[in-house]
Amino acid sequence: MNCSASLRTSASLLPPLHSNTTLRPNATESFAIESRNVKFSIRTKQKKLVHILEDCSIQIPSGQFWMLLGPNGCGKSTLLKILAGLLCPTDGFMYVKKPKSFVFQNPDHQVVMPTVEADVAFGLGKFNLTPEQIRCRVAKALDAVGMYEYLRRPVQTLSGGQKQRVAIAGALAEECQVLLLDELTTFLDETDQIGVIKAVKNSLASSEDVTALWVTHRLEELEYADGAIYMEDGRVIMHGDVSTIMEFIEARKCSYIRKINA
């Protein structure tokens, strides 16, 4: 079966998967991001074991823009941080193409240099690049996110959305293959929100190899995605086609409203 094709065309309600999965050595090559039965638990100070993620399985084809949605506290950021390598899963298998980059909700945690140009160039120090190569990479990355004309701007004069775009450009300049984006638009107005989404779309269009996973609360953003994942209570409930998932979430909302009005 061509998994990649089936994921693009249909959403699926996922049955619970087996626990105690052994780690699988090889990833499926067509997927830039893959997790199988990933679990994450923590032990509280009172020694109580709390299960935050249960059997989370996802597959995101290379070069696509996917969104991860679900109610507050369902585990979206935890799954994203695991994929980024910021947290270690308790069990399961995962593969994320490298280099990968995690972009934070608050750009002030990431955009740290005095000017846009210096900030995008910041991560390039670890590569053996000539000044001309650095200029070239910075220009290309800023162009991809529509911020080239801001090259010399002090970062403190930028809006939240513009800072997010600079943070994305920093990742692109390092030629990252996977962008993991954590609720970038939560504090943005509509113009900045659309600017950031378009910057991600453009980044993917300007390089066949870049894949993005975008955590969001905003249902209207789904229209920009190639695929989606819906989580509840630490589990992946649906995975695949955007319109099916959108309908599912709308139905969930209606049933919730009916319940509170009853």
Ligand SMILES: Nc1ncnc2c1ncn2[C@@H]1O[C@H](COP(=O)(O)OP(=O)(O)OP(=O)(O)O)[C@@H](O)[C@H]1O
């Ligand atoms: N270190 C921790 N200690 C205790 N509980 C935690 C810890 N990290 C996460 N959690 C809990 O795990 C659950 C999932 O959190 P997570 O931040 O991943 O959810 P989310 O879906 O991203 O939420 P939101 O949409 O509100 O940002 C929450 O109930 C949260 O309180």
